[in-house]
Amino acid sequence: MKHVNYSQEHARFLRRRKQNLALVWALRIGVLALLLGLWELVTATGWVDPFIMSSPSRIATTLAGLAADGSLFYHIGVTLWETLAGFAIAVVLGFAVALALWWSDTLRRVLEPYIVVLNALPKIALGPLIIIWFGTGSEAIVFMTVLVGVIIAIMHVLSAFIATEESKILLMRSMGANKWQILCKLVIPSSYPAVISMLKVNVGMAWIGSIMGEYIVSRAGLGYLIVYGGQVFKLDLVMSATFVLCLLAAGMYALVVLLEKILVKNTDN
Amino acid sequence: MENILTFRDVTHIYHTVRGELVAAQELSFSVSRGEFVAIIGPSGCGKTTLLSLAAGLLKPSAGSVESSGSFGYMLQKDELFPWRTIEKNIFLPLEVKRKNTQEARRRALALAEKYGLADFLKSYPKQLSGGMRQRAALIRTLATDPDILLLDEPFSALDYQTRLNVCEDVAAIIRSEQKTALLITHDISEAISLADRVLVLSARPARVAHSHTLDFGDVPPLKRREQPAFSAWFERLWGELNA
Numbered sequence: 001m002k003h004v005n006y007s008q009e010h011a012r013f014l015r016r017r018k019q020n021l022a023l024v025w026a027l028r029i030g031v032l033a034l035l036l037g038l039w040e041l042v043t044a045t046g047w048v049d050p051f052i053m054s055s056p057s058r059i060a061t062t063l064a065g066l067a068a069d070g071s072l073f074y075h076i077g078v079t080l081w082e083t084l085a086g087f088a089i090a091v092v093l094g095f096a097v098a099l100a101l102w103w104s105d106t107l108r109r110v111l112e113p114y115i116v117v118l119n120a121l122p123k124i125a126l127g128p129l130i131i132i133w134f135g136t137g138s139e140a141i142v143f144m145t146v147l148v149g150v151i152i153a154i155m156h157v158l159s160a161f162i163a164t165e166e167s168k169i170l171l172m173r174s175m176g177a178n179k180w181q182i183l184c185k186l187v188i189p190s191s192y193p194a195v196i197s198m199l200k201v202n203v204g205m206a207w208i209g210s211i212m213g214e215y216i217v218s219r220a221g222l223g224y225l226i227v228y229g230g231q232v233f234k235l236d237l238v239m240s241a242t243f244v245l246c247l248l249a250a251g252m253y254a255l256v257v258l259l260e261k262i263l264v265k266n267t268d269n
Numbered sequence: 270m271e272n273i274l275t276f277r278d279v280t281h282i283y284h285t286v287r288g289e290l291v292a293a294q295e296l297s298f299s300v301s302r303g304e305f306v307a308i309i310g311p312s313g314c315g316k317t318t319l320l321s322l323a324a325g326l327l328k329p330s331a332g333s334v335e336s337s338g339s340f341g342y343m344l345q346k347d348e349l350f351p352w353r354t355i356e357k358n359i360f361l362p363l364e365v366k367r368k369n370t371q372e373a374r375r376r377a378l379a380l381a382e383k384y385g386l387a388d389f390l391k392s393y394p395k396q397l398s399g400g401m402r403q404r405a406a407l408i409r410t411l412a413t414d415p416d417i418l419l420l421d422e423p424f425s426a427l428d429y430q431t432r433l434n435v436c437e438d439v440a441a442i443i444r445s446e447q448k449t450a451l452l453i454t455h456d457i458s459e460a461i462s463l464a465d466r467v468l469v470l471s472a473r474p475a476r477v478a479h480s481h482t483l484d485f486g487d488v489p490p491l492k493r494r495e496q497p498a499f500s501a502w503f504e505r506l507w508g509e510l511n512a
Protein backbone atom coordinates (compact mmCIF):
# COMPACT_ATOMS: atom_id res chain seq x y z
CA MET A 1 0.00 0.00 0.00
CA LYS A 2 1.33 3.39 -0.92
CA HIS A 3 -0.80 5.63 1.25
CA VAL A 4 -1.07 4.75 4.90
CA ASN A 5 -4.18 6.74 5.46
CA TYR A 6 -6.60 4.39 7.13
CA SER A 7 -9.76 5.21 8.99
CA GLN A 8 -9.65 4.48 12.71
CA GLU A 9 -11.97 1.58 12.19
CA HIS A 10 -9.57 0.06 9.66
CA ALA A 11 -6.65 0.57 12.04
CA ARG A 12 -8.63 -1.27 14.73
CA PHE A 13 -9.41 -4.04 12.26
CA LEU A 14 -5.72 -4.42 11.39
CA ARG A 15 -4.72 -4.41 15.04
CA ARG A 16 -7.26 -7.09 15.85
CA ARG A 17 -6.04 -9.21 12.95
CA LYS A 18 -2.50 -8.94 14.23
CA GLN A 19 -3.53 -9.82 17.76
CA ASN A 20 -5.47 -12.79 16.49
CA LEU A 21 -2.47 -14.04 14.51
CA ALA A 22 -0.25 -13.70 17.58
CA LEU A 23 -2.80 -15.61 19.64
CA VAL A 24 -2.95 -18.45 17.11
CA TRP A 25 0.83 -18.77 17.13
CA ALA A 26 1.02 -18.61 20.90
CA LEU A 27 -1.58 -21.37 21.15
CA ARG A 28 0.18 -23.52 18.58
CA ILE A 29 3.43 -23.33 20.49
CA GLY A 30 1.54 -23.72 23.76
CA VAL A 31 -0.11 -26.96 22.57
CA LEU A 32 3.28 -28.36 21.58
CA ALA A 33 4.88 -27.33 24.88
CA LEU A 34 1.96 -28.79 26.82
CA LEU A 35 2.14 -32.14 25.04
CA LEU A 36 5.91 -32.38 25.43
CA GLY A 37 5.65 -31.33 29.08
CA LEU A 38 2.95 -33.91 29.83
CA TRP A 39 4.94 -36.57 28.00
CA GLU A 40 8.04 -35.74 30.00
CA LEU A 41 6.05 -35.63 33.22
CA VAL A 42 4.29 -38.99 32.89
CA THR A 43 7.50 -40.75 31.93
CA ALA A 44 9.72 -39.00 34.51
CA THR A 45 7.34 -39.80 37.39
CA GLY A 46 7.14 -43.39 36.26
CA TRP A 47 3.37 -43.46 35.48
CA VAL A 48 4.32 -44.75 32.07
CA ASP A 49 7.38 -46.81 31.30
CA PRO A 50 9.79 -44.60 29.29
CA PHE A 51 11.15 -47.79 27.78
CA ILE A 52 7.89 -48.13 25.82
CA MET A 53 6.96 -44.47 25.44
CA SER A 54 10.39 -42.83 25.26
CA SER A 55 10.36 -39.18 26.36
CA PRO A 56 11.37 -35.75 25.05
CA SER A 57 14.54 -35.68 27.14
CA ARG A 58 15.53 -39.18 26.03
CA ILE A 59 14.87 -38.20 22.40
CA ALA A 60 17.10 -35.15 22.86
CA THR A 61 19.84 -37.32 24.38
CA THR A 62 19.57 -39.88 21.59
CA LEU A 63 19.72 -37.18 18.93
CA ALA A 64 22.72 -35.58 20.60
CA GLY A 65 24.46 -38.95 20.68
CA LEU A 66 23.68 -39.65 17.02
CA ALA A 67 24.83 -36.16 16.07
CA ALA A 68 28.06 -36.53 18.03
CA ASP A 69 29.20 -39.65 16.19
CA GLY A 70 28.02 -38.17 12.88
CA SER A 71 25.64 -41.03 12.08
CA LEU A 72 22.60 -38.73 12.37
CA PHE A 73 23.72 -36.65 9.41
CA TYR A 74 24.71 -39.71 7.46
CA HIS A 75 21.22 -41.21 7.81
CA ILE A 76 19.52 -37.86 7.14
CA GLY A 77 21.70 -37.45 4.07
CA VAL A 78 20.80 -40.89 2.72
CA THR A 79 17.06 -40.46 3.19
CA LEU A 80 17.03 -36.88 1.97
CA TRP A 81 18.89 -37.78 -1.19
CA GLU A 82 16.59 -40.73 -1.92
CA THR A 83 13.51 -38.64 -1.28
CA LEU A 84 14.63 -35.66 -3.35
CA ALA A 85 15.84 -37.80 -6.24
CA GLY A 86 12.61 -39.79 -6.25
CA PHE A 87 10.54 -36.61 -5.95
CA ALA A 88 12.38 -34.88 -8.80
CA ILE A 89 12.19 -37.86 -11.13
CA ALA A 90 8.50 -38.48 -10.34
CA VAL A 91 7.59 -34.84 -10.92
CA VAL A 92 9.54 -34.40 -14.15
CA LEU A 93 8.45 -37.74 -15.52
CA GLY A 94 4.84 -37.12 -14.47
CA PHE A 95 4.83 -33.73 -16.16
CA ALA A 96 6.37 -35.13 -19.35
CA VAL A 97 3.92 -38.02 -19.57
CA ALA A 98 1.00 -35.67 -18.90
CA LEU A 99 2.23 -33.48 -21.76
CA ALA A 100 2.37 -36.44 -24.11
CA LEU A 101 -1.08 -37.60 -23.08
CA TRP A 102 -2.49 -34.10 -23.57
CA TRP A 103 -0.88 -33.87 -26.98
CA SER A 104 -2.26 -37.13 -28.30
CA ASP A 105 -5.85 -38.02 -27.60
CA THR A 106 -5.33 -41.50 -28.95
CA LEU A 107 -2.34 -42.14 -26.72
CA ARG A 108 -4.35 -40.96 -23.75
CA ARG A 109 -7.21 -43.30 -24.49
CA VAL A 110 -4.80 -46.19 -25.00
CA LEU A 111 -2.99 -45.64 -21.70
CA GLU A 112 -5.93 -44.61 -19.52
CA PRO A 113 -6.77 -48.10 -18.17
CA TYR A 114 -3.12 -48.80 -17.38
CA ILE A 115 -2.84 -45.61 -15.42
CA VAL A 116 -6.00 -46.34 -13.49
CA VAL A 117 -4.77 -49.82 -12.55
CA LEU A 118 -1.28 -48.62 -11.62
CA ASN A 119 -2.85 -45.93 -9.49
CA ALA A 120 -5.00 -48.40 -7.60
CA LEU A 121 -2.17 -50.89 -7.10
CA PRO A 122 -0.58 -50.71 -3.64
CA LYS A 123 3.04 -50.07 -4.62
CA ILE A 124 4.39 -52.01 -1.66
CA ALA A 125 3.18 -55.17 -3.39
CA LEU A 126 6.05 -54.65 -5.82
CA GLY A 127 8.61 -54.77 -2.96
CA PRO A 128 10.02 -58.23 -3.76
CA LEU A 129 10.28 -57.41 -7.47
CA ILE A 130 12.12 -54.20 -6.71
CA ILE A 131 14.64 -56.02 -4.51
CA ILE A 132 15.27 -58.56 -7.25
CA TRP A 133 15.59 -55.92 -9.97
CA PHE A 134 17.44 -53.18 -8.13
CA GLY A 135 19.12 -54.90 -5.20
CA THR A 136 19.01 -53.42 -1.72
CA GLY A 137 20.74 -50.11 -2.33
CA SER A 138 19.52 -46.56 -2.83
CA GLU A 139 18.42 -47.27 -6.43
CA ALA A 140 15.67 -49.54 -5.20
CA ILE A 141 14.40 -46.90 -2.82
CA VAL A 142 14.50 -44.14 -5.41
CA PHE A 143 12.60 -46.43 -7.76
CA MET A 144 9.98 -47.07 -5.08
CA THR A 145 9.66 -43.33 -4.47
CA VAL A 146 9.18 -42.63 -8.16
CA LEU A 147 6.62 -45.38 -8.39
CA VAL A 148 4.58 -43.98 -5.52
CA GLY A 149 4.63 -40.42 -6.90
CA VAL A 150 4.58 -40.58 -10.65
CA ILE A 151 1.03 -41.76 -11.32
CA ILE A 152 -0.45 -39.13 -9.05
CA ALA A 153 1.73 -36.51 -10.72
CA ILE A 154 0.47 -37.58 -14.14
CA MET A 155 -3.17 -37.56 -13.11
CA HIS A 156 -2.95 -34.18 -11.38
CA VAL A 157 -1.22 -32.40 -14.23
CA LEU A 158 -3.17 -34.08 -16.99
CA SER A 159 -6.53 -33.24 -15.49
CA ALA A 160 -5.44 -29.60 -15.24
CA PHE A 161 -4.26 -29.60 -18.85
CA ILE A 162 -7.53 -31.08 -20.01
CA ALA A 163 -9.54 -28.61 -17.94
CA THR A 164 -8.13 -25.65 -19.90
CA GLU A 165 -11.10 -23.50 -20.83
CA GLU A 166 -12.43 -24.42 -24.26
CA SER A 167 -13.27 -20.78 -25.01
CA LYS A 168 -9.69 -19.68 -24.36
CA ILE A 169 -8.43 -22.37 -26.71
CA LEU A 170 -10.93 -21.11 -29.30
CA LEU A 171 -9.55 -17.61 -28.80
CA MET A 172 -5.98 -18.83 -29.35
CA ARG A 173 -7.03 -20.75 -32.45
CA SER A 174 -8.80 -17.68 -33.80
CA MET A 175 -5.46 -15.89 -33.55
CA GLY A 176 -3.97 -18.66 -35.65
CA ALA A 177 -2.11 -20.35 -32.81
CA ASN A 178 -0.70 -23.83 -33.40
CA LYS A 179 -0.83 -26.61 -30.83
CA TRP A 180 2.62 -25.82 -29.49
CA GLN A 181 1.70 -22.16 -28.91
CA ILE A 182 -1.56 -23.13 -27.25
CA LEU A 183 0.43 -25.41 -24.96
CA CYS A 184 3.11 -22.89 -24.02
CA LYS A 185 1.05 -19.74 -23.81
CA LEU A 186 -2.21 -21.09 -22.42
CA VAL A 187 -2.33 -24.68 -21.20
CA ILE A 188 0.85 -24.70 -19.10
CA PRO A 189 0.46 -21.25 -17.49
CA SER A 190 -3.18 -21.91 -16.66
CA SER A 191 -2.10 -25.15 -14.97
CA TYR A 192 0.37 -23.56 -12.56
CA PRO A 193 -1.97 -23.84 -9.57
CA ALA A 194 -2.55 -27.53 -10.32
CA VAL A 195 1.19 -28.11 -10.75
CA ILE A 196 1.81 -26.55 -7.36
CA SER A 197 -0.87 -28.67 -5.73
CA MET A 198 0.70 -31.69 -7.44
CA LEU A 199 4.07 -30.73 -5.94
CA LYS A 200 2.51 -30.46 -2.50
CA VAL A 201 0.88 -33.86 -2.77
CA ASN A 202 4.10 -35.33 -4.13
CA VAL A 203 6.17 -34.07 -1.23
CA GLY A 204 4.06 -36.36 0.93
CA MET A 205 4.22 -39.16 -1.63
CA ALA A 206 8.01 -38.94 -1.85
CA TRP A 207 8.38 -39.41 1.89
CA ILE A 208 5.96 -42.31 1.85
CA GLY A 209 7.92 -43.86 -1.01
CA SER A 210 11.37 -43.42 0.48
CA ILE A 211 10.47 -44.55 4.00
CA MET A 212 8.46 -47.47 2.66
CA GLY A 213 11.44 -48.37 0.48
CA GLU A 214 13.78 -48.23 3.45
CA TYR A 215 11.44 -50.44 5.46
CA ILE A 216 11.71 -53.08 2.80
CA VAL A 217 15.30 -53.01 1.67
CA SER A 218 17.66 -50.55 3.18
CA ARG A 219 20.75 -50.57 5.32
CA ALA A 220 20.77 -46.83 5.99
CA GLY A 221 18.45 -43.86 6.33
CA LEU A 222 15.81 -42.66 8.74
CA GLY A 223 13.38 -45.40 7.72
CA TYR A 224 16.10 -47.93 8.44
CA LEU A 225 16.69 -46.37 11.89
CA ILE A 226 12.99 -46.66 12.64
CA VAL A 227 12.77 -50.30 11.57
CA TYR A 228 16.01 -51.18 13.31
CA GLY A 229 14.96 -49.33 16.47
CA GLY A 230 11.68 -51.24 16.46
CA GLN A 231 13.38 -54.60 16.02
CA VAL A 232 15.79 -54.10 18.91
CA PHE A 233 13.13 -52.34 20.95
CA LYS A 234 14.97 -49.02 21.14
CA LEU A 235 11.94 -46.76 21.23
CA ASP A 236 14.16 -43.72 21.76
CA LEU A 237 15.70 -44.32 18.37
CA VAL A 238 12.31 -44.83 16.70
CA MET A 239 10.94 -41.61 18.18
CA SER A 240 14.08 -39.62 17.37
CA ALA A 241 14.11 -40.67 13.73
CA THR A 242 10.37 -39.96 13.44
CA PHE A 243 10.90 -36.53 14.94
CA VAL A 244 13.65 -35.68 12.41
CA LEU A 245 11.40 -36.97 9.65
CA CYS A 246 8.65 -34.55 10.70
CA LEU A 247 11.08 -31.65 10.55
CA LEU A 248 12.38 -32.59 7.10
CA ALA A 249 8.91 -33.12 5.62
CA ALA A 250 7.73 -29.79 7.01
CA GLY A 251 10.82 -28.07 5.59
CA MET A 252 10.26 -29.50 2.13
CA TYR A 253 6.59 -28.54 2.19
CA ALA A 254 7.56 -25.00 3.18
CA LEU A 255 9.85 -24.80 0.15
CA VAL A 256 6.98 -25.72 -2.16
CA VAL A 257 4.75 -23.11 -0.54
CA LEU A 258 7.48 -20.56 -1.17
CA LEU A 259 7.66 -21.63 -4.80
CA GLU A 260 3.90 -21.22 -5.02
CA LYS A 261 4.15 -17.65 -3.78
CA ILE A 262 6.65 -16.86 -6.49
CA LEU A 263 4.91 -18.68 -9.31
CA VAL A 264 1.22 -17.96 -8.94
CA LYS A 265 1.01 -14.41 -7.72
CA ASN A 266 -1.68 -13.29 -10.08
CA THR A 267 -3.46 -16.38 -11.18
CA ASP A 268 -6.97 -16.86 -9.99
CA ASN A 269 -9.18 -18.13 -12.71
CA MET B 270 -18.93 -2.18 -52.71
CA GLU B 271 -16.49 -5.06 -52.79
CA ASN B 272 -17.44 -8.14 -50.80
CA ILE B 273 -14.96 -9.01 -48.09
CA LEU B 274 -16.75 -12.14 -46.87
CA THR B 275 -19.08 -14.41 -48.80
CA PHE B 276 -20.99 -17.52 -47.71
CA ARG B 277 -22.24 -19.61 -50.62
CA ASP B 278 -24.76 -22.36 -49.84
CA VAL B 279 -22.85 -23.28 -46.72
CA THR B 280 -23.96 -26.39 -44.87
CA HIS B 281 -22.31 -27.49 -41.68
CA ILE B 282 -22.90 -30.78 -39.92
CA TYR B 283 -21.55 -31.66 -36.46
CA HIS B 284 -20.72 -35.31 -35.94
CA THR B 285 -20.79 -36.81 -32.48
CA VAL B 286 -21.09 -40.34 -31.20
CA ARG B 287 -24.77 -39.75 -30.50
CA GLY B 288 -25.46 -38.73 -34.07
CA GLU B 289 -25.19 -35.85 -36.45
CA LEU B 290 -26.58 -32.39 -36.17
CA VAL B 291 -27.10 -29.99 -39.03
CA ALA B 292 -26.12 -26.59 -37.65
CA ALA B 293 -26.35 -24.61 -40.87
CA GLN B 294 -28.03 -25.40 -44.16
CA GLU B 295 -27.48 -23.69 -47.51
CA LEU B 296 -26.58 -20.49 -45.80
CA SER B 297 -25.77 -17.63 -48.16
CA PHE B 298 -24.91 -14.01 -47.49
CA SER B 299 -22.11 -11.57 -48.02
CA VAL B 300 -20.56 -8.69 -46.16
CA SER B 301 -18.99 -5.76 -47.94
CA ARG B 302 -15.92 -3.87 -46.83
CA GLY B 303 -16.55 -1.39 -44.04
CA GLU B 304 -20.03 -2.73 -43.34
CA PHE B 305 -21.34 -3.49 -39.85
CA VAL B 306 -23.59 -6.52 -40.03
CA ALA B 307 -25.53 -7.83 -37.04
CA ILE B 308 -26.88 -11.35 -36.94
CA ILE B 309 -29.76 -12.31 -34.70
CA GLY B 310 -31.34 -15.70 -34.37
CA PRO B 311 -32.98 -18.02 -31.91
CA SER B 312 -30.80 -19.56 -29.24
CA GLY B 313 -28.82 -22.56 -30.45
CA CYS B 314 -29.59 -21.94 -34.11
CA GLY B 315 -25.98 -21.99 -35.22
CA LYS B 316 -24.71 -18.42 -34.83
CA THR B 317 -21.40 -19.32 -33.21
CA THR B 318 -20.92 -22.03 -35.79
CA LEU B 319 -21.37 -19.39 -38.47
CA LEU B 320 -18.58 -17.25 -37.00
CA SER B 321 -16.26 -20.25 -36.70
CA LEU B 322 -16.91 -21.01 -40.35
CA ALA B 323 -16.19 -17.40 -41.28
CA ALA B 324 -12.90 -17.44 -39.36
CA GLY B 325 -11.90 -20.73 -40.95
CA LEU B 326 -11.88 -22.56 -37.61
CA LEU B 327 -14.43 -24.99 -39.06
CA LYS B 328 -14.59 -26.32 -42.59
CA PRO B 329 -18.05 -26.34 -44.16
CA SER B 330 -19.51 -29.75 -45.00
CA ALA B 331 -20.74 -28.29 -48.27
CA GLY B 332 -20.64 -24.92 -50.00
CA SER B 333 -17.88 -22.38 -49.69
CA VAL B 334 -16.75 -19.53 -47.51
CA GLU B 335 -14.64 -16.93 -49.26
CA SER B 336 -12.93 -14.08 -47.56
CA SER B 337 -10.33 -11.53 -48.48
CA GLY B 338 -8.91 -10.23 -45.28
CA SER B 339 -7.66 -11.12 -41.84
CA PHE B 340 -9.89 -11.81 -38.85
CA GLY B 341 -10.10 -10.72 -35.27
CA TYR B 342 -12.36 -12.73 -32.99
CA MET B 343 -14.03 -11.41 -29.88
CA LEU B 344 -15.94 -13.69 -27.56
CA GLN B 345 -18.74 -13.40 -25.05
CA LYS B 346 -16.36 -13.28 -22.12
CA ASP B 347 -13.22 -11.20 -22.37
CA GLU B 348 -11.02 -14.30 -22.01
CA LEU B 349 -8.12 -12.17 -20.82
CA PHE B 350 -5.42 -14.42 -19.37
CA PRO B 351 -5.34 -13.72 -15.63
CA TRP B 352 -1.58 -14.33 -15.35
CA ARG B 353 -0.77 -11.65 -17.90
CA THR B 354 -0.97 -7.89 -17.47
CA ILE B 355 -3.39 -6.02 -19.73
CA GLU B 356 -0.44 -4.95 -21.86
CA LYS B 357 0.81 -8.53 -22.22
CA ASN B 358 -2.73 -9.66 -23.01
CA ILE B 359 -2.94 -7.11 -25.79
CA PHE B 360 0.38 -8.37 -27.19
CA LEU B 361 -0.80 -11.99 -27.19
CA PRO B 362 -2.04 -12.08 -30.80
CA LEU B 363 1.19 -10.39 -31.90
CA GLU B 364 3.21 -13.13 -30.21
CA VAL B 365 1.04 -15.85 -31.70
CA LYS B 366 1.28 -14.42 -35.20
CA ARG B 367 5.03 -13.84 -34.74
CA LYS B 368 4.51 -10.16 -35.46
CA ASN B 369 5.78 -9.07 -32.07
CA THR B 370 7.89 -6.22 -33.42
CA GLN B 371 8.60 -2.90 -31.78
CA GLU B 372 6.48 -1.27 -34.45
CA ALA B 373 3.47 -3.56 -33.90
CA ARG B 374 3.70 -3.19 -30.14
CA ARG B 375 3.80 0.57 -30.44
CA ARG B 376 0.73 0.52 -32.65
CA ALA B 377 -1.16 -1.68 -30.19
CA LEU B 378 -0.16 0.53 -27.27
CA ALA B 379 -1.23 3.62 -29.15
CA LEU B 380 -4.66 2.04 -29.64
CA ALA B 381 -4.87 1.16 -25.96
CA GLU B 382 -4.01 4.69 -24.98
CA LYS B 383 -6.35 6.23 -27.50
CA TYR B 384 -9.23 4.23 -26.10
CA GLY B 385 -8.66 4.87 -22.43
CA LEU B 386 -6.59 1.92 -21.24
CA ALA B 387 -3.37 3.83 -20.62
CA ASP B 388 -3.65 3.66 -16.84
CA PHE B 389 -4.38 -0.06 -16.80
CA LEU B 390 -1.60 -1.42 -18.99
CA LYS B 391 0.41 -2.76 -16.06
CA SER B 392 -2.66 -4.00 -14.18
CA TYR B 393 -3.91 -7.55 -14.11
CA PRO B 394 -7.38 -8.33 -15.53
CA LYS B 395 -8.92 -9.01 -12.12
CA GLN B 396 -8.16 -5.41 -11.15
CA LEU B 397 -10.41 -4.06 -13.94
CA SER B 398 -14.17 -3.65 -14.15
CA GLY B 399 -16.14 -5.82 -16.56
CA GLY B 400 -16.55 -2.97 -19.02
CA MET B 401 -12.85 -2.13 -18.99
CA ARG B 402 -11.94 -5.77 -19.47
CA GLN B 403 -14.19 -6.07 -22.49
CA ARG B 404 -12.60 -2.93 -23.88
CA ALA B 405 -9.17 -4.48 -23.35
CA ALA B 406 -10.42 -7.56 -25.19
CA LEU B 407 -11.42 -5.36 -28.12
CA ILE B 408 -8.01 -3.69 -28.20
CA ARG B 409 -6.42 -7.14 -28.13
CA THR B 410 -8.59 -8.07 -31.11
CA LEU B 411 -7.53 -4.90 -32.94
CA ALA B 412 -3.82 -5.32 -32.10
CA THR B 413 -3.03 -7.23 -35.28
CA ASP B 414 -5.01 -4.76 -37.36
CA PRO B 415 -7.54 -7.29 -38.71
CA ASP B 416 -9.80 -6.41 -41.62
CA ILE B 417 -12.89 -8.15 -40.26
CA LEU B 418 -14.05 -8.26 -36.66
CA LEU B 419 -16.10 -11.28 -35.64
CA LEU B 420 -18.00 -10.47 -32.46
CA ASP B 421 -19.82 -13.30 -30.69
CA GLU B 422 -22.23 -11.71 -28.22
CA PRO B 423 -19.40 -9.60 -26.83
CA PHE B 424 -21.60 -7.61 -24.45
CA SER B 425 -23.92 -10.26 -23.10
CA ALA B 426 -21.86 -10.93 -19.96
CA LEU B 427 -22.07 -7.28 -18.86
CA ASP B 428 -24.73 -5.66 -16.74
CA TYR B 429 -27.24 -3.45 -18.54
CA GLN B 430 -25.72 -0.05 -17.84
CA THR B 431 -22.15 -1.14 -18.62
CA ARG B 432 -23.43 -2.86 -21.70
CA LEU B 433 -24.94 0.33 -23.14
CA ASN B 434 -21.72 2.22 -22.45
CA VAL B 435 -19.35 -0.41 -23.79
CA CYS B 436 -21.60 -0.82 -26.81
CA GLU B 437 -21.33 2.91 -27.46
CA ASP B 438 -17.53 2.80 -27.09
CA VAL B 439 -17.08 -0.23 -29.26
CA ALA B 440 -19.26 1.22 -32.00
CA ALA B 441 -17.18 4.39 -31.96
CA ILE B 442 -13.90 2.48 -32.03
CA ILE B 443 -14.96 0.18 -34.85
CA ARG B 444 -16.24 3.09 -36.93
CA SER B 445 -13.21 5.25 -36.38
CA GLU B 446 -10.86 2.36 -37.20
CA GLN B 447 -13.02 1.71 -40.28
CA LYS B 448 -13.34 -2.01 -39.67
CA THR B 449 -15.77 -4.46 -41.14
CA ALA B 450 -17.73 -6.13 -38.37
CA LEU B 451 -19.94 -9.17 -38.03
CA LEU B 452 -21.78 -9.04 -34.72
CA ILE B 453 -23.80 -11.86 -33.25
CA THR B 454 -26.29 -10.99 -30.59
CA HIS B 455 -29.38 -12.20 -28.78
CA ASP B 456 -30.39 -8.64 -28.19
CA ILE B 457 -32.55 -7.11 -30.92
CA SER B 458 -32.07 -3.55 -29.73
CA GLU B 459 -28.32 -4.02 -29.68
CA ALA B 460 -28.45 -5.16 -33.30
CA ILE B 461 -30.54 -2.16 -34.34
CA SER B 462 -28.42 0.34 -32.45
CA LEU B 463 -25.12 -0.86 -33.93
CA ALA B 464 -25.58 -2.31 -37.38
CA ASP B 465 -25.84 -1.11 -40.97
CA ARG B 466 -27.59 -4.34 -41.81
CA VAL B 467 -29.36 -7.01 -39.76
CA LEU B 468 -29.62 -10.65 -40.79
CA VAL B 469 -32.31 -12.72 -39.10
CA LEU B 470 -31.55 -16.42 -38.94
CA SER B 471 -34.11 -19.20 -38.82
CA ALA B 472 -34.19 -21.82 -36.08
CA ARG B 473 -31.66 -24.62 -36.52
CA PRO B 474 -30.43 -25.43 -39.11
CA ALA B 475 -29.54 -21.79 -39.62
CA ARG B 476 -30.56 -20.11 -42.84
CA VAL B 477 -30.86 -16.41 -43.54
CA ALA B 478 -34.59 -15.78 -43.11
CA HIS B 479 -34.51 -12.00 -43.55
CA SER B 480 -31.99 -9.31 -44.34
CA HIS B 481 -32.65 -5.65 -43.56
CA THR B 482 -30.59 -2.61 -44.39
CA LEU B 483 -31.08 -0.04 -41.63
CA ASP B 484 -31.12 3.63 -42.51
CA PHE B 485 -29.58 5.28 -39.47
CA GLY B 486 -26.30 6.16 -41.13
CA ASP B 487 -23.60 7.19 -38.71
CA VAL B 488 -25.89 7.86 -35.75
CA PRO B 489 -24.29 6.38 -32.60
CA PRO B 490 -26.09 3.60 -30.65
CA LEU B 491 -27.64 5.60 -27.79
CA LYS B 492 -28.97 8.25 -30.18
CA ARG B 493 -30.46 5.56 -32.38
CA ARG B 494 -32.43 4.23 -29.45
CA GLU B 495 -34.19 7.62 -29.21
CA GLN B 496 -35.37 7.66 -32.80
CA PRO B 497 -38.92 6.66 -33.77
CA ALA B 498 -37.64 4.26 -36.42
CA PHE B 499 -35.95 2.29 -33.65
CA SER B 500 -39.10 0.88 -32.13
CA ALA B 501 -40.57 0.19 -35.55
CA TRP B 502 -37.52 -1.91 -36.40
CA PHE B 503 -37.67 -3.55 -33.02
CA GLU B 504 -41.25 -4.71 -33.50
CA ARG B 505 -40.55 -5.95 -36.97
CA LEU B 506 -37.46 -7.95 -36.00
CA TRP B 507 -39.17 -9.25 -32.88
CA GLY B 508 -42.00 -10.54 -35.07
CA GLU B 509 -39.61 -12.20 -37.50
CA LEU B 510 -37.53 -13.77 -34.75
CA ASN B 511 -40.57 -15.29 -33.11
CA ALA B 512 -42.31 -16.33 -36.30
Ligand SMILES: Nc1ncnc2c1ncn2[C@@H]1O[C@H](COP(=O)(O)OP(=O)(O)OP(=O)(O)O)[C@@H](O)[C@H]1O
Nearest residue numbers: 283284285290292311312313314315316317318319
Ligand atom coordinates in the same frame (compact mmCIF):
# COMPACT_ATOMS: atom_id res chain seq x y z
N1 LIG C 1 -18.63 -29.03 -31.33
C1 LIG C 1 -19.92 -29.37 -31.46
N2 LIG C 1 -20.28 -30.66 -31.59
C2 LIG C 1 -21.56 -31.01 -31.73
N3 LIG C 1 -22.59 -30.14 -31.74
C3 LIG C 1 -22.31 -28.85 -31.60
C4 LIG C 1 -20.96 -28.38 -31.46
N4 LIG C 1 -20.98 -27.04 -31.33
C5 LIG C 1 -22.28 -26.69 -31.40
N5 LIG C 1 -23.07 -27.75 -31.58
C6 LIG C 1 -24.53 -27.73 -31.71
O1 LIG C 1 -24.84 -27.01 -32.88
C7 LIG C 1 -25.95 -26.15 -32.67
C8 LIG C 1 -25.56 -24.73 -32.99
O2 LIG C 1 -24.58 -24.33 -32.05
P1 LIG C 1 -24.07 -22.85 -31.99
O3 LIG C 1 -23.18 -22.76 -30.81
O4 LIG C 1 -23.53 -22.46 -33.30
O5 LIG C 1 -25.43 -22.06 -31.73
P2 LIG C 1 -25.63 -20.56 -31.24
O6 LIG C 1 -26.68 -19.99 -32.10
O7 LIG C 1 -24.32 -19.86 -31.16
O8 LIG C 1 -26.19 -20.81 -29.79
P3 LIG C 1 -26.29 -19.77 -28.60
O9 LIG C 1 -27.45 -18.91 -28.91
O10 LIG C 1 -26.51 -20.64 -27.41
O11 LIG C 1 -24.97 -19.04 -28.55
C9 LIG C 1 -26.37 -26.35 -31.23
O12 LIG C 1 -27.48 -27.21 -31.20
C10 LIG C 1 -25.20 -26.99 -30.58
O13 LIG C 1 -25.62 -27.89 -29.58
Ligand SMILES: [Mg+2]
Nearest residue numbers: 316317318421
Ligand atom coordinates in the same frame (compact mmCIF):
# COMPACT_ATOMS: atom_id res chain seq x y z
MG1 LIG D 1 -23.22 -18.97 -29.52
